[in-house]
Amino acid sequence: xxxxxxxxxxxxxxxxxxxxxxxxxxxxxxxxxxxxxxxxxxxxxxxxxxxxxxxxxxxxxxxxxxxxxxxxxxxxxxxxxxxxxxxxxxxxxxxxxxxxxxxxxxxxxxxxxxxxxxxxxxxxxxxxxxxxxxxxxxxxxxxxxxxxxxxxxxxxxxxxxxxxxxxxxxxxxxxxxxxxxxxxxxxxxxxxxxxxxxxxxxxxxxxxxxxxxxxxxxxxxxxxxxxxxxxxxxxxxxxxxxxxxxxxxxxxxxxxxxxxxxxxxxxxxxxxxxxxxxxxxxxxxxxxxxxxxxxxxxxxxxxxxxxxxxxxxxx
Amino acid sequence: xxxxxxxxxxxxxxxxxxxxxxxxxxxxxxxxxxxxxxxxxxxxxxxxxxxxxxxxxxxxxxxxxxxxxxxxxxxxxxxxxxxxxxxxxxxxxxxxxxxxxxxxxxxxxxxxxxxxxxxxxxxxxxxxxxxxxxxxxxxxxxxxxxxxxxxxxxxxxxxxxxxxxxxxxxxxxxxxxxxxxxxxxxxxxxxxxxxxxxxxxxxxxxxxxxxxxxxxxxxxxxxxxxxxxxxxxxxxxxxxxxxxxxxxxxxxxxxxxxxxxxxxxxxxxxxxxxxxxxxxxxxxxxxxx
Numbered sequence: 001x002x003x004x005x006x007x008x009x010x011x012x013x014x015x016x017x018x019x020x021x022x023x024x025x026x027x028x029x030x031x032x033x034x035x036x037x038x039x040x041x042x043x044x045x046x047x048x049x050x051x052x053x054x055x056x057x058x059x060x061x062x063x064x065x066x067x068x069x070x071x072x073x074x075x076x077x078x079x080x081x082x083x084x085x086x087x088x089x090x091x092x093x094x095x096x097x098x099x100x101x102x103x104x105x106x107x108x109x110x111x112x113x114x115x116x117x118x119x120x121x122x123x124x125x126x127x128x129x130x131x132x133x134x135x136x137x138x139x140x141x142x143x144x145x146x147x148x149x150x151x152x153x154x155x156x157x158x159x160x161x162x163x164x165x166x167x168x169x170x171x172x173x174x175x176x177x178x179x180x181x182x183x184x185x186x187x188x189x190x191x192x193x194x195x196x197x198x199x200x201x202x203x204x205x206x207x208x209x210x211x212x213x214x215x216x217x218x219x220x221x222x223x224x225x226x227x228x229x230x231x232x233x234x235x236x237x238x239x240x241x242x243x244x245x246x247x248x249x250x251x252x253x254x255x256x257x258x259x260x261x262x263x264x265x266x267x268x269x270x271x272x273x274x275x276x277x278x279x280x281x282x283x284x285x286x287x288x289x290x291x292x293x294x295x296x297x298x299x300x301x302x303x304x305x306x307x308x309x310x311x312x313x314x315x
Numbered sequence: 316x317x318x319x320x321x322x323x324x325x326x327x328x329x330x331x332x333x334x335x336x337x338x339x340x341x342x343x344x345x346x347x348x349x350x351x352x353x354x355x356x357x358x359x360x361x362x363x364x365x366x367x368x369x370x371x372x373x374x375x376x377x378x379x380x381x382x383x384x385x386x387x388x389x390x391x392x393x394x395x396x397x398x399x400x401x402x403x404x405x406x407x408x409x410x411x412x413x414x415x416x417x418x419x420x421x422x423x424x425x426x427x428x429x430x431x432x433x434x435x436x437x438x439x440x441x442x443x444x445x446x447x448x449x450x451x452x453x454x455x456x457x458x459x460x461x462x463x464x465x466x467x468x469x470x471x472x473x474x475x476x477x478x479x480x481x482x483x484x485x486x487x488x489x490x491x492x493x494x495x496x497x498x499x500x501x502x503x504x505x506x507x508x509x510x511x512x513x514x515x516x517x518x519x520x521x522x523x524x525x526x527x528x529x530x531x532x533x534x535x536x537x538x539x540x541x542x543x544x545x546x547x548x549x550x551x552x553x554x555x556x557x558x559x560x561x562x563x564x565x566x567x568x569x570x571x572x573x574x575x576x577x578x579x580x581x582x583x584x585x586x587x588x589x590x591x592x593x594x595x596x597x598x599x600x601x602x603x604x
Contacts, residue, residue: 011438011441013440014438015438015441016445017443018442019442019445019446022442026454026458030458080417137583137586137587137590138579140582140586141578141580141582141583141586142579143537143575143579143582145537145538145541145557145579146537146557146571146574146578146579149561149564149571149575150571150572150575152564153564153568157564157565169416213436236401242546243365246357248444248447248448251447251450252447252448252449252450253449255449255450255453255542256449256538256541256542259542260561270450270453271542272454274453274454274457275523278532282454286446286450286454289444289447289450290445290447293444293445293446293447294445295364296443
């Protein structure tokens, strides 16, 4: 068990280190001089050179990488070229939008998908199964930003229940803020819920064919108890794997969805930073997202051990 | 000489007969064919010229003259959806080609060599998976400039680890089989065995994954185009049409409805096709239905 945990942890750290090198290298080869970009076209070569020195852009490559990576570790991401504020402040401000959005979406998708998967698996081949899996098949095919547009049309334009976009900020009260995150979260959650429901169903069906399920039924346990206590727990591993992967999808999905709803989140920040060549913001946010994905996948690996006692006892 | 010990006794005819009894396959096949036909026909004929702006006809609701209505420049939405199909199909298909072309040899190689090579390649896979695909695609297209070609590269790169993983997992299941041992005894190299015996046996898996990635590619391309990073105007693309529609939803909702439905139908068709193929060719998944 300890060996398993240590190996997963080592792999996660190595992946993070490699990822930081990749991000740094990619942005290094990117055309465009940040100093020139900040000063504008009319600046003289001397002025640009001076600023380059101030920004540390003339230091050797390895030194700059270490400086940058060291800064990341101490949460000192540097200053944004375009906003002229510390990147960490920008990130903190935007995270207050994106993190709740991703979490609400993840929660919504799980709350919808697991019961649908259970329902479908327990009614395999019957009308209920066919209908819910048909709906899931359709849900997988819907692009979340188009679904978002349709939601805006129905709930914001037509019924006027929620705002069509924008974000009032948490300071204006929790309810208005939640209200403006509701449609984006639903738009993000639906396609994910469809995928998760399909995975839950097929994992359950596989488990329901096992001998121990027949044994549990044979000793007289009601079907419902077998489904919830024996089958669902054993089907959790593929479900958890997909949940972990979906977190990455949700994070990336926020880029498009935040653009649809004009939400000042991390995704919109990184998208704007890319188009404005604000490299330091791009580097930091990408690294943060990659670190989050790696951390979540590590958590999923660890949760296998919680769900499956066999992994705990294995040496 | 190729050994076919592992191939099932089913003939092509019996597989075909099974295929046409499979609802998912028939529906998926029909829809995919429809979308392909739409793209092909658009080269020869569209109801209206998509490059011609007719301002007097702008934002007209669906009618007999314009089945899907017109956009803010008076262009026919149906014609644009037809031409947009070309772009979606081309981008997604080439991206699948890149993923298969690079990923399958990598995965097969990892499975054949095992040990350190396998470990290294799989860790590299982990690395790529750590980057949310869409985020990286946005970065790639932003760095090299927006456009269909760069969208293909961006989506293609993220297909590579997917196919590498599927090919490796499939190949690992084939390697311990007797007919591989026989081929080894006959003195074949591991490359030869991979090509002649392993690949034909994992072709089904790859085909199914191919249709899934094709569908995902269409979704990804639409997302990139929506953000303005895919095919550039005047070339119509489904994602771009949705972007144009967003600010005009109140006056012209059809501008958003039809391109979106085109995406849904295309993706749905491909997913059904993939499910159908998996069902027909894999008896194990059949039993689970």
